[in-house]
Structures are given as structure tokens and as C-alpha cells.
Amino acid sequence: MEDKKVVLSARDIEVKFQVRSRVLTAIRNISLDIYDGETVAIVGESGSGKSVFTKTFTGMLETNGTISNGSVMFEGQDLTKLKTDKDWEGIRGAKISTVFQDPMTSLNPVRTIGYQIAEVIMKHQGKSAQEAKEMAIKLMEEVGIPNAASRYDEYPFQYSGGMRQRIVIAIALACRPKILICDEPTTALDVTIQAQILEFIKSLLKEYGFTTVYITHDLCVVANVADKVAVMYAGQIVEYGTVEEVFYEPKHPYTWALLSSLPQLGTKGEDLYAITGTPPSLYDQIIGDAFAPRNPYAMQIDFEEEPPFFQITPTHKAKTWLLDPRAPKVEPPKAIQNLHERLSAMVSKGGGYHG
Amino acid sequence: MKQYILGRVVRSIISIFAVVSIACALIYGLIPHEKIFNNDPTWKKIASDPVASITYKYQKWEDLGYVDFQNAGDICKLAGDDVDYNKCVRGTTDAFELVKAEWEAKGYTVMYKDDGTAYVKQGIDFYEEQPSLCKLTETGANYDECVKTRNSDLEKAVSSYIEDGYVLNYYNTGTLYAVRENTVPEIIFGYISNLVKIDTPWTVNDASNPNLERKIYPGLDHNNIPALKCSGCESQYLLYLDGKFPFIHQNIIKLNFGISYPTYSGLGTMDVIGQGQGDPVKNEVHYDTGLTAKSAVNLHSCKYKSSSTMSSDDAKKFATNYADCDTNKKDPSMIGTSYLFGILGIIVSYGIGLPAGILMAQKKDKWQDKLGIVYINVMIATPSLAFIFFMKMLGNKIGLPDKFPSLGFGSIKSYILPVIILGLLSTAGLMIWMRRYMVDQANSDYVKFARAKGLSQKEIFNRHILKNAIIPIVNGIPASIVLCISGAVITESVFAIPGMGKMLPDAINAANNNMIITLTFIFTSLSVISLLLGDLLMTLVDPRIQLSSKGDSR
Numbered sequence A: 001m002e003d004k005k006v007v008l009s010a011r012d013i014e015v016k017f018q019v020r021s022r023v024l025t026a027i028r029n030i031s032l033d034i035y036d037g038e039t040v041a042i043v044g045e046s047g048s049g050k051s052v053f054t055k056t057f058t059g060m061l062e063t064n065g066t067i068s069n070g071s072v073m074f075e076g077q078d079l080t081k082l083k084t085d086k087d088w089e090g091i092r093g094a095k096i097s098t099v100f101q102d103p104m105t106s107l108n109p110v111r112t113i114g115y116q117i118a119e120v121i122m123k124h125q126g127k128s129a130q131e132a133k134e135m136a137i138k139l140m141e142e143v144g145i146p147n148a149a150s151r152y153d154e155y156p157f158q159y160s161g162g163m164r165q166r167i168v169i170a171i172a173l174a175c176r177p178k179i180l181i182c183d184e185p186t187t188a189l190d191v192t193i194q195a196q197i198l199e200f201i202k203s204l205l206k207e208y209g210f211t212t213v214y215i216t217h218d219l220c221v222v223a224n225v226a227d228k229v230a231v232m233y234a235g236q237i238v239e240y241g242t243v244e245e246v247f248y249e250p251k252h253p254y255t256w257a258l259l260s261s262l263p264q265l266g267t268k269g270e271d272l273y274a275i276t277g278t279p280p281s282l283y284d285q286i287i288g289d290a291f292a293p294r295n296p297y298a299m300q301i302d303f304e305e306e307p308p309f310f311q312i313t314p315t316h317k318a319k320t321w322l323l324d325p326r327a328p329k330v331e332p333p334k335a336i337q338n339l340h341e342r343l344s345a346m347v348s349k350g351g352g353y354h355g
Numbered sequence B: 001m002k003q004y005i006l007g008r009v010v011r012s013i014i015s016i017f018a019v020v021s022i023a024c025a026l027i028y029g030l031i032p033h034e035k036i037f038n039n040d041p042t043w044k045k046i047a048s049d050p051v052a053s054i055t056y057k058y059q060k061w062e063d064l065g066y067v068d069f070q071n072a073g074d075i076c077k078l079a080g081d082d083v084d085y086n087k088c089v090r091g092t093t094d095a096f097e098l099v100k101a102e103w104e105a106k107g108y109t110v111m112y113k114d115d116g117t118a119y120v121k122q123g124i125d126f127y128e129e130q131p132s133l134c135k136l137t138e139t140g141a142n143y144d145e146c147v148k149t150r151n152s153d154l155e156k157a158v159s160s161y162i163e164d165g166y167v168l169n170y171y172n173t174g175t176l177y178a179v180r181e182n183t184v185p186e187i188i189f190g191y192i193s194n195l196v197k198i199d200t201p202w203t204v205n206d207a208s209n210p211n212l213e214r215k216i217y218p219g220l221d222h223n224n225i226p227a228l229k230c231s232g233c234e235s236q237y238l239l240y241l242d243g244k245f246p247f248i249h250q251n252i253i254k255l256n257f258g259i260s261y262p263t264y265s266g267l268g269t270m271d272v273i274g275q276g277q278g279d280p281v282k283n284e285v286h287y288d289t290g291l292t293a294k295s296a297v298n299l300h301s302c303k304y305k306s307s308s309t310m311s312s313d314d315a316k317k318f319a320t321n322y323a324d325c326d327t328n329k330k331d332p333s334m335i336g337t338s339y340l341f342g343i344l345g346i347i348v349s350y351g352i353g354l355p356a357g358i359l360m361a362q363k364k365d366k367w368q369d370k371l372g373i374v375y376i377n378v379m380i381a382t383p384s385l386a387f388i389f390f391m392k393m394l395g396n397k398i399g400l401p402d403k404f405p406s407l408g409f410g411s412i413k414s415y416i417l418p419v420i421i422l423g424l425l426s427t428a429g430l431m432i433w434m435r436r437y438m439v440d441q442a443n444s445d446y447v448k449f450a451r452a453k454g455l456s457q458k459e460i461f462n463r464h465i466l467k468n469a470i471i472p473i474v475n476g477i478p479a480s481i482v483l484c485i486s487g488a489v490i491t492e493s494v495f496a497i498p499g500m501g502k503m504l505p506d507a508i509n510a511a512n513n514n515m516i517i518t519l520t521f522i523f524t525s526l527s528v529i530s531l532l533l534g535d536l537l538m539t540l541v542d543p544r545i546q547l548s549s550k551g552d553s554r
């Protein structure tokens, strides 16, 4: 994997929002390399900054937000330097596409499906209306819309939720992007359709070979689709590694907490592990480890100094003082030991998204 | 779709009639019938004359459909051959006539009470009623006959009226009249069943012209333009063309809302609000007798005039009996006036309100938006009367007239102030809604996705936000256009514009009941129609809306 090419490299990203007269720091010094063809999952509780972080790749921060530090290198240029719609032309929606949470509302209700696909083809590939229509119909066929040609002029309300999500994905892939960001793309769909859509993205992945950034809080999805996992907490990545490493040898106590709160893992009679307390306020300056107040294993130093990343394997690193050689040896909670067997047992029971 | 519209239309018609019936019930049931005379100058003059005032009162009430009124003449004429008309009209018995003559010979005046019994009164001391008069006579008249108030002929004539519930009353001259009050449901039924009048060749009923031809035929009008003409109809022209909107006109089906009274007395209520106003306009006119004259006559409007009332002057001009014509007036009708101002006002308000609202949304939280919000707040907080007078003052400073009639319809200057005021008054609302719809759309998920697709802000705005935001506005446009007929009460009265605005309050003040009902009917119909039009328009701009009576979506 090391010989793979880095397609996007975020360095020391810091994002601040102006909220009335106060400043909120949503992202605090994140660095992340995304390799070509990989699927990276970003997990973490809601509000941890997953969406904001990926919005910096497409310049989609709301107007009150700024990237106050860092760089995002993509094809030799620093995306943080791009400001106007014109600067972004050819990148946003063309080379880096995003699919959002709710397929029911991602399409304009009063424009035809065809119009909304053709629009993006004409915009980025400079095709004529007729060519764009042909390409759009082909794309609709590729994403599995039956009678694509006759449904070209239909409106979103005439499509089912699953079909709409396929259309949204078709639009996102219309220009064969390098990177597809899926921001919780299935949460609004019911479970069976979610599974179909995931399978669908997976199959497209093989065919198109794009790189995927997958934002979700559903760890089963992660186990199913991702190569790498980044765990986010309070605007930082706290653990990063391959799926196997993060799931079966998690090192950060927050990852432990996340994993053990999986409802699917609850064995009968055992209480579900719930993370206590609330995340820190992003308005305040955070001293030490942001997770310390909620961390049952916190040490004195966690409240005083921010931990560095400790490299565990070449692909696995975590940001916790527990990995310091001086720290006492701590076992992960019982609930997530032998997660391997339990997770695979669960998946093979047919409950998950097994292909 | 067709079925849905049909259903809507049927329901609309039902609801219009329901509203009109309720209005009728309120007006006829709750307003005392005497009240309509309060504003009638004729009534003031004749109120002290006992005979004339009674006749006038009941005839007016009959015209308005409140009562059935029959005088002795009518009753006796219709009674049939076995009734002696003269005796019947006289009403009194022969025996009493003898007695009456005797008393009159003695210098007394015989008077009658309203139950028809006679009395004689002289000074303060002398007062005798009919029984004593008959007793004290020396003529030998039969007493039993003499005390009767009706002779046998009259008795025969009125018997059917008594059966039908008429109340018999007498003038102080002893002449009988019969009155039957219509109940409220009867009044409403009568009103509604007369609402639609269809003109046919058998409409005219003129005893003085038994040879009247009855036919509908294509012909030419006085300008040699083809028209559909009629003989025997009330109107001479059933269909005709002229240069006035909507260019083709018909006289076949007319809505008849009754006559206006006491204001604009005698005219049909529709004519009051629909006919031209101001001075007559004279033009060269070619009558069908070949006569050419300068006249304001509107030859397309001519109606049948009975042979007995045709004057020799009429005969010089008209070859047929269609000689009862309207005059062409200089100024538009009340409806036309209000409509003119309303449409101009709408152009101003949409022309300013929509772009301003759009700009505010585009520049949300920038100075343009803030300025707009200040404007909206000021407009909402200021009472409209204060705003109108303020604008009027400003207008006066730059030489615009402060009353419409001072320069009249002919001068552009007369329109500027009222139109700007009418327009500005509704900009605030439009701006608020337009801005709100735009901002709502701009925050929606599909706009976020459109941005992720790489569309520029401008493309998103033009292709997506604008269309979606305008949809709810479109729904209200027919209503604004159609309902401006009702006139702007305050603005019209401040500028003394001869429009519809003052009609409803005036009609209520004057107890012009038919006018109130007419206006109720018109305003209700227009509201219902404009709602329907608004919804139909929505189906054109919003694919999600499909008009259907059931769930079938295509």
C-alpha cells in the first residue's frame, strides 16, 4: 500500500467559524493523506467535524467559516487558496464530487431528472445539450434506472428514494471524479436500500476506480466498505489505520468507547457501554487531550499537555498518552476484546451489509 | 384533470350562491324595509301625502321584490267578466253611496280608515263612524248593505287574494289595495331565479305592436360590420364587434341583479358599475333611416321601445322599435376605472417588490438587505392613510394634482400619484415573501448539492432558486389581478377617483340592498375564480402539483 500514490494531502488544517461575535474552532490541525483508489471512512460522533473537514476539499464551507491554517494539496495545487466559483471550476463537481445525506432533498423538485444530470455534464465537459442528454441517459442506465430514456423527463417526485439516491450518485460521478465524498449518504434510507446503495457504490468503485471518502457513524458500514478508518473527536483525528487495525487492535480510549457502544455488539444481559459526559465546547481553547474529561483511563498529563501521534505500525497511529512508553499498561474494555469473532459472526448472520 | 376542474367549478358556483343567499338573508331579514327610504329625496317630498306615499312605498317594495302589491284597478281588471269593473273599482255598496251622497249634500266630507270603514268628522265635537252614518240616514238605504266596506263585485274580485294571504287595506279615499309580504326565502328565491336573463325573440311583449317579427338574423351594424341581430329580443344586437376590449360583445345572457335604489335610482345595478361615466361624447352617427347626425347615442346598446312610447323623433332616426339606447360617455365605468388603477398599481408593486425581494435575498445581511428591511418596517408600521397623505404632500410639491377629477382621465399627471401609492402599498408584503421564499430555497439541500455539482452561485440562482421561489408567488398573481376590480377604498376616496372602492360602503350607508348583493356576488365570484386560476397556473409551473379529484397522479 505504501507504493500507492497520494491523491489528496491535507496538512495542519484548522477551520474556524464566526458565530455572532464568537469564534468556534471546528477543525484543529488535521493532517491526512488519501491514497489513490482507497476508501477512507471518517467516523466519530456528530459534531466532531467530519463534514466540515471534507468541505475544505471542495470549498463548500459556509460563508462564516474560514480555513485559518494549513493546506490541501490536490494535483499540485493548494485547494485552500481557491476562493471564487471560477477558481473552483473544473474541480468541484468535476474532480471532487460530494454526495449528501438525504437523497430525497438533494434534487431540485421542480426540475426534471434529466435536466439535473445533463446540467453538470454540460458545465464540466462542455458538451452540447444533445450530447449531454445522450450521456445522461447512458449514465442513468449505468446506475440501474429502468427505461432510462423515457424517465429522463420525469421529476424527482416520480422516483423512489433508492432511485433518487442512484441519480444523485450518477450526477456526482457524471464527470468521472478522482474523489467521491459520501457524507452519510444512506442515513435517510431504509436498511435494505442502504445495503443496496452501498453495494452499488462498491461496484462502481471497481469500475470507475475513484477514491472514496466515506463519512458515517455506522461502524458496520465502515467494516463493510472501508480500507482505512480515521476516528475523529472534537475537530481532530485521534486514531488512524486500516480497518483491521482500528477495529481489532484499537489503541485510543475514544475508539474503544465508540466500538463498545455499537448496539449490534450488545450481548444479552450486558449493559451497553455508553460514553458519558459531553464533548468539549469548541468555543474554548482546549488544553491537553480533548477526550480527557470523559476518559476513564485519563492520567494527569492528559489534562495538561496535548498528546502527539504515536505510530503503532507504518499504517496505524493514535493520539493518546496511553501509548507513551512511560504510561501504565491498560487493557481495552472487555466488551471489545475478541471483537473479531463477534463482528464476523454478526455479519455472517445476514444482518449486515454482506455482499 | 378535466374532471377536477369541472368539480371545482361546480363547487365554486355552489359556494357563490351560498354566499349570496346568506347576504340576502342578512339584508332582507335584518334590515327594516322602511330604512331604504331614508336616503330617497322623492320620499321626503311625498311622505306627507297619504295616498301618494303609500303607493310609492309599496311600488318600490314591489320593484325590489319584497312585497306583492295590487291596487283595486289591477284586481278588478283581472277579475273576469262577471265582475262589473267600474263598480268593483269604486268598491262601495250602492246603499252606502246613497248615504254618502246625502252626507256630502249636507256639507260633510266622508273619509275612510285603513280598514275601509267610513267616517265623518267636523270640528272637535262631531265624529260619526260608518254604522252611525248608515243609521242616521233618511234615504232608507238598507242598513246591512250600507255598513259593508266592499260591494259584491269587489268581494268577488278579492276573494282569491284573501285566499293567497294578501292583506286588504284602504287609502283614505276608500280605495282598496292588497299587499302580500314575501318571506325571506321567497325573496331570495325570486332574486336568484331572476339572476340570469336570456334574451330570445319572444322576450318582447308589446300589445301595441302585434305584428312584431320574431327572428334572429345575421346583419350589418351601423358601421357595416357583421353582427348577429334580433327582432323580438330585448336587445337589437345579440353579438357585435367594436374597438373596445374584449372586442366581441354579447347581449344574449345578462346577469340581472335588480335595480339600484335609492342611489342611482332606476338603473340596473350592473349598469351603475359597468356603464361609462362623465360627459357624453358626440360623434357622427348614421341611423338606419339614413339620417346622419352628431349624437352620443350608442347604437349597439339599443333596446326595444314599445310602439306606444315611440316618439316622432324616434321614428325619424330608427326604422324599427329598437330606439331605447345608451349614450357614449367620455370616461370609463367604475369597474373600468378601478381596474385601470388596479392593474397599473400591480405593475408598479410587482415591478418593484419582486426585484427588491430578490435582491435582498441575494445580498442577505448586506446593506441592500438591511435597507430593504428598514423600508418594509416603515411601510408596515405606517398607517396607510398616513402614507397616502404623505405621498400626496410630496406629489403636490412637484405639481401633481391632489384630486383626480381636477385633471381627469385625459392627463397622465392625474394617474401618477394614485398609481404609485397603490403600487407601493403592497410592495412591502411582496418583498417579505419573495425574500423569504428565496432564502428558504437557498438553504435547501438541493442547492447545497447543486453547489457540490460545481455550479456557480449565479447558475444556481438562475436555474434553481429563482424558479422554485417564484412558484408560491405565482399562485397569488391571478388574485391580485382579478381582485383589483373591487377597488382601493382609501386611495380612491382620498383622490376622489370614480371607481368601485366607495361603492360598497356607500351602498351600505344608503341601504341600497340590491347593490350590496350585486357587489357581494361579484367579489365572491372573483375571489373564487382567482383561486381556481391561481391553482391552474400552479400546475403549469410546478410539476409536483397535478389537479385531480382522486389520488391518480397522471
Ligand SMILES: Nc1ncnc2c1ncn2[C@@H]1O[C@H](COP(=O)(O)OP(=O)(O)O)[C@@H](O)[C@H]1O
Pocket (backbone or CB within 6 Å): A017, A018, A019, A024, A026, A044, A045, A046, A047, A048, A049, A050, A051, A052, A053, A062, A064, A065, A282
Ligand atoms: N456554518 C457553521 N457555523 C458555525 N458552526 C458550524 C458551522 N458548520 C459546522 N459548525 C460546527 O462545527 C462542528 C462540526 O460540525 P460538522 O462537521 O457538521 O459535524 P459532523 O461530524 O456531525 O459532520 C459542530 O460543532 C458544528 O456546530
Ligand SMILES: [Mg+2]
Pocket (backbone or CB within 6 Å): A050, A051, A052, A183
Ligand atoms: Mg455531518
